[in-house]
Amino acid sequence: MFMMPNCKETSRLVSASMDRKLPFFKRLLLRLHLRMCKYCRRFEQQLFRIRAISRHLDQHIEALDSAITLPDEARKRMRNALRSQSGSLSR
Amino acid sequence: MEDPSIWVDRYGDYLYRFALARIHDPVVAEDLVQETFLAALKSRRNFEKRATVKTWLTAILRHKIVDFIRKRQRERVIDNEEALDRSLEAFFNDNGHWKIHPAKWAHNPGKHYEQKEFLDILYDCLTGLPRRIARIFMLREMEGLQTEEICQQMKISATNCWTMLYRARSALRRCLELNWFGRGL
Structure with a gap:
């Protein structure tokens, strides 16, 4: 009934524990597995690092965004298109 | 005008x-x-x-x-969520043990000067994910929404949401490992 989860199941439990409170026994089994398995321990630490740094992603994307401009070539092309279209419209 | x-x-x-x-x-x-x-x-x-x-x-x-x-x-008939699922399965062998071990991360993204570059790579990794999965990750980790709110917004079940968050995190972890931490290996 309370079998020790394998690494694959543990990796799921690690992620699940970040989104909801796990039932007592699952939590216990997760902790037991993590104590014994350094790879799953690493997996857990790394997910938490990703979480911590993701909080800064918003500002980062904003900063990237403001650096984006329409390429000059496209700008030129659009101006020409507008000019030729407005010429044919007013005719 | x-x-x-x-x-x-x-x-x-x-x-x-x-x-x-x-x-x-x-x-x-x-x-x-x-x-x-x-x-x-x-x-x-x-x-x-x-x-x-x-x-x-x-x-x-x-x-x-x-x-x-x-x-x-x-x-686009075939969604690439299935392909992602398959590639994540490949981390484990048949009895559920790691086949591709999580590597030791040589850098600590907490350091300020490394943070910007790390965020660049994280953002690249995120945009490489299937659109829906990336969206859910952003709602959860950037906007800090609870699962229930995400379910409502995306019209999916809670179980589905947890599964997609698991996929997002696993895929991002691997992508970061290869593109950032892998440099020190």
């Missing part, structure tokens, strides 16, 4: 960013912006003075984006 010839300089960057944030393809974004300008030129008489030119142009662009996404969805 102002002369259409100044639209490009006045609103071009803004519209381009607007399109790029939703389409993630510079060439398509350019095309949609150009189409927007031309469509606006043709329907100049319908422009209602209540709106600013910027909101008017943005509304036209938004329509173009929605059309484009609809068309693309019809074309």
Whole structure:
């Protein structure tokens, strides 16, 4: 009934524990597995690092965004298109 | 109304960013912006003075984006979420043990000077994920929403949501390992 989860199941439990409170026994089994398995321990630490740094992603994307401009070539092309279209419209 | 010839300089960057944030393809974004300008030129008489030119142009662009996404969805039958699932399965062998071990991360992204570069890579990794999965990750980890709120917004079950968050985190972890931490290995 309370079998020790394998690494694959543990990796799921690690992620699940970040989104909801796990039932007592699952939590216990997760902790037991993590104590014994350094790879799953690493997996857990790394997910938490990703979480911590993701909080800064918003500002980062904003900063990237403001650096984006329409390429000059496209700008030129659009101006020409507008000019030729407005010429044919007013005719 | 102002002369259409100044639209490009006045609103071009803004519209381009607007399109790029939703389409993630510079060439398509350019095309949609150009189409927007031309469509606006043709329907100049319908422009209602209540709106600013910027909101008017943005509304036209938004329509173009929605059309484009609809068309693309019809074309793309197979979703790449399945492919992601398969590639994550490959981390474990048949009895559920790690086949590809999580590597020791040589750098600590907590350090300030490394943070910017790390965020660049994280962002790249995120945009490489299937769109829906990336969206859910952003709602959870950037906007800090609870699972229930995400379920409502995305119209999915809680179980489905947890599974997708698991996939997102696993895939991001691997992508970061290869592109950032892997440098020290």
